[in-house]
Amino acid sequence: MAIILAGAVKKIFEKRGVKLSTKPMLEKKPVIEFMRRMRVFGMEKFPNPTYISTINFYLNKKDMEKQVTLGMIALYIEQDFMEKLIKMLQYPQIDEDDEEQVKDACGAICNLICGQFKADLSLMGYWNVDMSHFSSYRNSALMGIPFYSKILEKYELNFYIKGEKRLVMEISMGPIPRLKKEDRKTFP
Amino acid sequence: MIKTEFCLEVTAVPSGSAYVPDSLEPEIRATAECASFSDMMKILIVDDSTLERKLLSSLIKKNGITNDVLQAENGEVALQVLASNFQDICLIVLDWQMPVMSGIEFMQGVVKVPQVAQIPIVMVTASSSEENKKQAQDVNPNLAAYVIKPYKPEDILNAIRPHLK
Numbered sequence: 001m002a003i004i005l006a007g008a009v010k011k012i013f014e015k016r017g018v019k020l021s022t023k024p025m026l027e028k029k030p031v032i033e034f035m036r037r038m039r040v041f042g043m044e045k046f047p048n049p050t051y052i053s054t055i056n057f058y059l060n061k062k063d064m065e066k067q068v069t070l071g072m073i074a075l076y077i078e079q080d081f082m083e084k085l086i087k088m089l090q091y092p093q094i095d096e097d098d099e100e101q102v103k104d105a106c107g108a109i110c111n112l113i114c115g116q117f118k119a120d121l122s123l124m125g126y127w128n129v130d131m132s133h134f135s136s137y138r139n140s141a142l143m144g145i146p147f148y149s150k151i152l153e154k155y156e157l158n159f160y161i162k163g164e165k166r167l168v169m170e171i172s173m174g175p176i177p178r179l180k181k182e183d184r185k186t187f188p
Numbered sequence: 189m190i191k192t193e194f195c196l197e198v199t200a201v202p203s204g205s206a207y208v209p210d211s212l213e214p215e216i217r218a219t220a221e222c223a224s225f226s227d228m229m230k231i232l233i234v235d236d237s238t239l240e241r242k243l244l245s246s247l248i249k250k251n252g253i254t255n256d257v258l259q260a261e262n263g264e265v266a267l268q269v270l271a272s273n274f275q276d277i278c279l280i281v282l283d284w285q286m287p288v289m290s291g292i293e294f295m296q297g298v299v300k301v302p303q304v305a306q307i308p309i310v311m312v313t314a315s316s317s318e319e320n321k322k323q324a325q326d327v328n329p330n331l332a333a334y335v336i337k338p339y340k341p342e343d344i345l346n347a348i349r350p351h352l353k
Contacts, residue, residue, distance in 0.1 A: 015338050089338070092242045101238065108237040111285065112337055115314025122317035131315070133236050133285040 001173045002026055002155035004124065005073065008116035009159060009169065016089045021160040024169075031152045031172060037144025038154075038172065040074055040137070045156075045168040049079040049138065051102055053110035054145045056132040057118075057173065064130050069146040071129075071173030073117065075110040079138075081166055082106065088161075099138060107134035113169070127177045148174035229278030229353040230256045234266040234294065235312070236286040240337070244281060244312070247341050248348070255279075255352055263289030267297065274304050278353040279332075284313035284320070295328050308332035308351040312344065 006024045013020060032039040042050025057071040058064040077085060083096040086105050094101045111134050122128050135145070147154075154172035158165050231248065235241050238261075245257045258273060260266035263286060270277065280298075284291040291311060299305050309332055311324050316336040325331050333347035 012338065086239070091239055092246050094239065104238045108239045111237065111314045115316055115337065119316035122319060128317050128319040131285060133287050133290075 001071075001176075002157060002171055004120050005113075005117050005155075005169060005171050006157055008113050008120055009157070009167070011120075012112050012116050013089075018088045018161065021163050024160075025158040027156045027158075029154055029156050031147065031154050033147075033149070033152065034144055036149055038072065038147040039144050040076075040141045040170075042076055042137075042139040045076040046078045046165075050076050051079060051082060051106040051136065051138055052076050052141065053103070053106040053134045053136045054141070055110055055114040055134050056146055057114075058130045058132070059127065059177075061130055064132065067146065069148055070176065071171070072145055072147045073110070073114050074145070074170040075106065075113065076168040076170075077106055077109070077166070085109070085166070103136035103138065107136040110134050110136075121176065125179050127179060129176060147172050150174065228255050230258050230273060230276045231348070231352075232258045232260065232266065232269060232273075232277050232280045234260045234263065234280065234286070234291065235283035236261050237283075240283065240312075244344065247344065251341070251345055253345075253348070253352060262286040263291060263294030266294055270298070270304055270307075274307070277307055279348060279351045280307055280309045281348065282309050282311050284311065284315050284324075292324065292327055295324070295331075299328050299330075305330075310335060310344075310347045310351070312337060312339065 006026070009024070010020060040052055040054065042052055052074060054072055054074045056069050058068065059070050063070065079096070079102065082102050082105060083094060086094050089109065091105065091108070094105050096102060114131055118129060118131055151172060151174060154170050157169045159167040159169070233241050233244055241259050248255070248257060255278070258269050258277070260269050282291045282294065291313065295309060298309070308330070309328060311331060311333070312335045313320070314337045321334045324334055332351055335344050335347050
C-alpha cells in the first residue's frame with residue numbers, strides 16, 4: 001500500500017510539473033494509539049509548525065456511515081513551505097497567515113493524492129474503497145484520528161523536493177479485498 | 189444503494205417574472221430584482237475546499253467567461269442555493285467528497301426534481317477510478333462531464349463552455 005501511495009504522490013506532482021528529488025524514504029513505525037484513535041504530531045516530522053491533513057478510507061458507503069474505518073492517510077507539510085508548494089502546484093495564492101486557508105490548501109493536496117491512490121488501487125485489482133473528505137489540523141489532531149485498530153503499524157514516507165524533506169505521508173490500512181478478474185467491473 | 193431523502197422546495201413562477209422572497213430586506217430585494225433581469229445565467233460551484241472553488245472561479249474569469257459564480261461548500265448548502273436561484277443557474281460544477289452531504293448524494297436528490305433535473309452537472313473530483321465514474325453516471329445518466337483533479341485548464345473549460353448561457 002505504501003508503494004502505491006508513493007506512486008500516487010509522484011503522479012500528482014508530475015501532473016503539475018513538480019519533480020521529486022529522490023525516491024521517497026519508507027519506514028515502518030508503530031501507531032501511537034489513545035482511546036482507539038491514532039495520534040498525529042507534526043513536530044515528529046518537522047522541527048517547525050506543521051499542517052496535517054487526513055483522509056479515511058472505508059470498504060463501502062455503509063461502513064462510512066457507521067464509521068467503520070478501513071484505513072487512513074495523513075499528509076504533513078511544514079507551514080513555511082505551504083505557500084511555495086501551493087504555487088508550485090498551480091493553485092491561486094493563499095494567505096499563509098490565515099490558518100483556515102492553509103488548512104484548506106493542505107486538505108486540497110491530500111485530497112488529490114488520496115484520489116489518485118484510490119484510483120491506482122482500483123487499477124491494480126483492489127476493491128473500489130470509499131474515501132472521506134479531508135480533515136486538517138495545525139501541529140496535531142487533539143482528538144486523534146480514526147484508523148484500522150487491528151493493525152498497530154503504519155508506514156511513513158518522506159518526500160524530497162530540491163534535496164530537502166518537504167512532505168511526509170503516513171498510511172495505515174487494513175486488508176483491502178482483491179477482486180477476481182471476472183468481478184473487476186462490479187463495485188459495492 | 190443507500191437512499192438519501194430530503195426535501196427541496198422549489199417555487200415555480202411564470203416565466204419572465206422575477207421571484208423575490210418577502211423575507212429579504214428592501215435593499216437586498218432591489219438588488220435581487222436587478223440581478224434577475226440580467227441576461228447571464230449563473231454557474232454554481234460546489235466544493236468543500238475554498239482553494240478549489242477559488243481556482244475554478246479564477247480560471248472561469250481569466251478565460252473570458254462572464255457568467256456569475258455562486259459557491260457552496262457542501263451538497264446541503266448547494267441545495268439551499270439551488271432552491272433560491274434555480275431559474276438563474278445554467279450549470280453546476282460538483283465535487284464528490286464533501287462533509288454533510290456529498291456530491292453523489294446531492295446529485296441523487298437533484299435528478300428527481302423536474303425543475304432542476306435539467307440543469308447540467310459537471311462532476312469535478314479527485315476520485316478518478318472508472319467505478320466511481322460509472323457510479324456517477326448511473327446516478328445521473330445525463331451527467332454532462334466527469335473531470336478529474338488536478339485538471340488542465342482546457343479540460344475543465346471544454347467541459348463547462350457548451351453549457352453556458
